[in-house]
Amino acid sequence: MLGRMDTAVDVIRAKRDGRALSDDQIRWFIDAYTRGEVAHEQASALCMAIFFRGMGARELSAWTDAMIASGGRLDLSGVGRPCVDKHSTGGVGDKISLPLCPLVAACGVAVPQLSGRGLGHTGGTLDKLEAIPGFRTALGTAEFVAQLRDVGAAICAAGDDLAPADRLLYALRDVTATVESIPLIASSIMSKKIAEGTDGLVLDVKVGEGAFMTDRGRAEELARTMVRLGSDHGVRAVAVLTGMDAPLGCAVGNALEVAESVDVLAGGGPDDVREVTLALAGEMLALAGVDADPARALDDGRAMDAWRALVRAQGGDPDASLPVARLAHDVASERDGVVARIHALPVGVAAWRAGAGRARKEDPVSPGAGVTLHVSEGQRVTRGQRVATLHADNETLLQAGLAAFTGAVDVGTGPASSAPRVIARVTS
Numbered sequence: 283m284l285g286r287m288d289t290a291v292d293v294i295r296a297k298r299d300g301r302a303l304s305d306d307q308i309r310w311f312i313d314a315y316t317r318g319e320v321a322h323e324q325a326s327a328l329c330m331a332i333f334f335r336g337m338g339a340r341e342l343s344a345w346t347d348a349m350i351a352s353g354g355r356l357d358l359s360g361v362g363r364p365c366v367d368k369h370s371t372g373g374v375g376d377k378i379s380l381p382l383c384p385l386v387a388a389c390g391v392a393v394p395q396l397s398g399r400g401l402g403h404t405g406g407t408l409d410k411l412e413a414i415p416g417f418r419t420a421l422g423t424a425e426f427v428a429q430l431r432d433v434g435a436a437i438c439a440a441g442d443d444l445a446p447a448d449r450l451l452y453a454l455r456d457v458t459a460t461v462e463s464i465p466l467i468a469s470s471i472m473s474k475k476i477a478e479g480t481d482g483l484v485l486d487v488k489v490g491e492g493a494f495m496t497d498r499g500r501a502e503e504l505a506r507t508m509v510r511l512g513s514d515h516g517v518r519a520v521a522v523l524t525g526m527d528a529p530l531g532c533a534v535g536n537a538l539e540v541a542e543s544v545d546v547l548a549g550g551g552p553d554d555v556r557e558v559t560l561a562l563a564g565e566m567l568a569l570a571g572v573d574a575d576p577a578r579a580l581d582d583g584r585a586m587d588a589w590r591a592l593v594r595a596q597g598g599d600p601d602a603s604l605p606v607a608r609l610a611h612d613v614a615s616e617r618d619g620v621v622a623r624i625h626a627l628p629v630g631v632a633a634w635r636a637g638a639g640r641a642r643k644e645d646p647v648s649p650g651a652g653v654t655l656h657v658s659e660g661q662r663v664t665r666g667q668r669v670a671t672l673h674a675d676n677e678t679l680l681q682a683g684l685a686a687f688t689g690a691v692d693v694g695t696g697p698a699s700s701a702p703r704v705i706a707r708v709t710s
């Protein structure tokens with residue numbers, strides 16, 4: 283129970299001094315903050331105390347519970363088949379949801395994906411889909427459930443009632459240097475995914491220089507924490523650690539990534555995008571207990587049919603031409619040699635600066651902007667050979683993208699050291 287004199291200050295002080303919060307303290311604080319009774323500066327102070335002191339497993343479970351309870355939880359029982367979603371912690375060129383959702387739907391498992399927009403150097407699934415002429419990312423709950431029943435997959439924006447406490451806390455954390463806390467990240471991601479009503483969840487935890495987590499140990503800890511929160515709340519979860527030192531695939535930018543995803547759905551596309559798509563699809567089908575071969579569904583056109591149905595159901599035209607940026611500028615290799623590394627971070631920042639991403643969540647994005655890579659690690663190149671193309675809508679954005687791209691492609695004389703994409707698997 284909350285003591286009669288317990289206030290926000292008492293809760294902050296308890297955590298500041300390293301004491302575990304009670305379930306009642308947590309429930310009260312999150313609820314009062316969501317209703318506007320606890321001030322932003324008090325919630326900021328508590329986030330900072332959690333950043334330094336952490337949270338035990340029981341506390342984190344109660345914290346996540348309170349975040350879920352700050353809004354509604356979707357009921358997907360009307361879908362009529364198992365529902366399994368995936369979440370990625372975000373990376374450069376990470377377009378995996380686009381081929382993955384229709385692929386898994388084509389294998390008989392529904393994918394209820396409530397997704398987000400990009401911020402900074404990692405892109406957002408909704409921004410990519412909105413590059414398709416006519417595509418609507420705002421669906422009502424009834425429409426979302428009907429589409430899951432009829433098409434098997436829906437990808438749209440989360441409504442205002444989904445874990446509203448997270449929306450408030452995330453905005454605060456963004457401006458108080460408290461984003462990089464494992465309990466706060468895990469509860470933020472899992473509260474939204476659990477509230478979405480999915481039966482199972484595959485977490486793609488990216489690790490490497492272009493990811494949120496640059497360190498493998500911390501990525502594994504985040505993965506374990508999220509998987510445990512899933513099982514605490516009745517959602518079967520598995521995490522896959524995937525490498526993000528190099529961009530995923532050859533396309534970075536909204537329309538460019540849609541085009542590359544369509545290539546994968548047609549049975550082609552870059553090997554690494556296909557590899558991660560199939561690995562995650564296999565995990566999603568296993569969670570649902572469905573014995574199907576996702577590679578066959580990619581190669582025989584069933585995944586493409588499901589993609590076209592998804593795009594049409596959300597108002598898009600799967601046959602429409604995708605937007606193209608006004609300017610395209612080739613970047614050439616300065617020497618003969620072998621591509622030793624392609625660095626995800628400068629590639630992601632270049633695409634962002636060229637107009638594909640946003641610095642503030644209100645900013646618009648350019649659908650055609652981004653980077654196309656023409657070489658891969660280990661490939662031999664000659665001086666003057668085109669290694670990448672930058673796409674932007676005006677000269678200022680193009681020059682900003684080019685400046686950020688400096689050093690993105692290392693050409694050396696020795697062998698390349700490209701690592702496998704799928705690194706490890708974390709289960710409960």
Ligand code: URA
Binds near residue numbers: 452461466468
């Ligand atoms: N993504 C989220 O949804 N929340 C975090 O805290 C970090 C990444």
